Amino acid sequence: MGKELIRLTNLTMEFDGETVLDGINLYINDHEFLTLLGPSGCGKTTTLRIIGGFLTPTAGEVLFDGQKINDLPPYRRKINTVFQRYALFPHLDVYDNIAFGLRIAKLDPMEIDRRVQEMLDIVSLRGFENRKVTQLSGGQQQRVAIARALVNQPKVLLLDEPLGALDLRLRKDMQNELKRIQQAMGITFIYVTHDQEEALSMSDTIVVMDKGRIQQIGRPEDIYNEPKNAFVADFIGESNILDGVMLEDYVVEFFGRKFRCLDKGFSPREPVDVVIRPEDIDFVPPAEADLTGTVTGITFKGMQYDIIVDFKGFKWLIQTTDYQSVGQRVGIRLNPEDIHVMKKSEYSGLFGDYSSYSAEYDEIDEVGEDDSDEA
Numbered sequence: 026m027g028k029e030l031i032r033l034t035n036l037t038m039e040f041d042g043e044t045v046l047d048g049i050n051l052y053i054n055d056h057e058f059l060t061l062l063g064p065s066g067c068g069k070t071t072t073l074r075i076i077g078g079f080l081t082p083t084a085g086e087v088l089f090d091g092q093k094i095n096d097l098p099p100y101r102r103k104i105n106t107v108f109q110r111y112a113l114f115p116h117l118d119v120y121d122n123i124a125f126g127l128r129i130a131k132l133d134p135m136e137i138d139r140r141v142q143e144m145l146d147i148v149s150l151r152g153f154e155n156r157k158v159t160q161l162s163g164g165q166q167q168r169v170a171i172a173r174a175l176v177n178q179p180k181v182l183l184l185d186e187p188l189g190a191l192d193l194r195l196r197k198d199m200q201n202e203l204k205r206i207q208q209a210m211g212i213t214f215i216y217v218t219h220d221q222e223e224a225l226s227m228s229d230t231i232v233v234m235d236k237g238r239i240q241q242i243g244r245p246e247d248i249y250n251e252p253k254n255a256f257v258a259d260f261i262g263e264s265n266i267l268d269g270v271m272l273e274d275y276v277v278e279f280f281g282r283k284f285r286c287l288d289k290g291f292s293p294r295e296p297v298d299v300v301i302r303p304e305d306i307d308f309v310p311p312a313e314a315d316l317t318g319t320v321t322g323i324t325f326k327g328m329q330y331d332i333i334v335d336f337k338g339f340k341w342l343i344q345t346t347d348y349q350s351v352g353q354r355v356g357i358r359l360n361p362e363d364i365h366v367m368k369k370s371e372y373s374g375l376f377g378d379y380s381s382y383s384a385e386y387d388e389i390d391e392v393g394e395d396d397s398d399e400a
Contacts, residue, residue: 030055030180030213031076036085038071038237045071046082047237053215053230055180058207060216062224063234063260069217070185072234076215077106077183105174106183110190113158113169119145120154123172130177144172147209149202164195171206181213188223196220200227221261225249233257254367258300259376265341266377269299269366277366280316280337284359288366298367300377303331303344305363314356320349333379340379 031053038046046068053059061069074080075087078099087094094102113122123144127137145151148168158166167187174182184203188196204227207214218224224231225245233240233248233256241253252258255266269279274289279299291297311317321340322333332343334355349355 028055029053030057030090031215032086032088033072033076034086034088036072036075036087037083038068038075038080039083045237046075049085049237049239051232051239051242053181053213055213056211057229058204058214058216058227059230059232060218060224060228061232061234062218062221063240064219067234068237069219069234073106073183073185073215073217076181077104078102079106103180104183105177105179105181106185107170107174107187108185113166113173115157115159118155118157119150119161119169122158122169123176125173126177140176140178144176147175147206148172162195163191164199167191167199168202171203175206175210175212179212181215182207184214184216186217186219188218188220196223203227225261231261233260235260251365252300252367254370255298255300255372255374255376256370258298258365258367259372263303263342263344264377265301265303265379267299267301267339268374269297271295271297271366275361277364280339282315284315284364285361286364286366287361288364291366291368296369298369298373298377300365300367301341301359301363302365303342304329306341306343306345306357306359308343308345308347308349309356309358311354311356313358315358317354317356320351320353320355323349323351342379 029052033049033051036046036049037044049072061072063069071080075082078094078097081095089102114125117125120141123141124137127140145154148171150165150168150172153161153165158169161169188199191199200223203214216227228245230242231245231248232242235256241248241257248257249261252261258264258266267279269277271277271291271294272283273293275286277284277286277288277297277299316336318334318336318341320332321335324331329344329346330348332345332349334341334343343357
């Protein structure tokens, strides 16, 4: 990872007396793929727009290479943006869309051609130069928008939900493509999404946001395996989140039973939140189990079954390839590494009980959705 490139210090943003960003502190390194992740209205798009120069923060500083740029207009920043709506010029072909910014900058025609040809290679659109953008697929239009943003050789590319309009299969392909382009170009990508899987698969660093505040910053593996609070645990993947008590280092109690865990540093008898990921739970015969419960629901998901099990009135989600029938009595065993203990937070008690579990796919709601409610 390169040196620090952008720093946000005590960034605050208010719209009509409502606080949208509440004291954001964040630094972004050169050559980093950093993702701002969170639900609609959490402030991630606002943060992106402030970095790009489209909004001026109410308070706080934006530093670029050590220089304060709060008042610098977008066109004077070494930063380009790709929006969810690609804003391509429909009357121009692919070549002229990509070349547009270079012509405005009055570059030499040979230099323009060299750069456009290079970008066509990078975004895999060689042979599409003379195609009208209206004749392209969504994924191809996406690539033209990226090429047009990158041809000016910015130090940073901002991407605001750029895959939101694509279908699921194409999104997966474009995730790999974007990561490849970022590595090939060696520039900083700052990416906004509410799709946790997208964030996990693409990012070097994930910044989880909610209610205008940063909840956690870390590598994808750390955020998934060591969530800081119940919001992060629930937002990044599925989680069973229970009330527990930390009896001593490495021993936690929940459901009236003591379990070994890998966590330490809590006060004796401190109330905690306990996270157990659905894929970490193994079924065992009830006679050998740490806990026994009753299956209340099952959904086939292709790779696995999503099984809801009622333990003492609290519904758990268990993801497994082992079929269990509704009404069946089952046992589970928990190993120390399957149990993750978190401090109580304002989010405690809000997540993790699958009593109202619905297996409908989120994609239905997400098509065409954007974060326009943020600005």
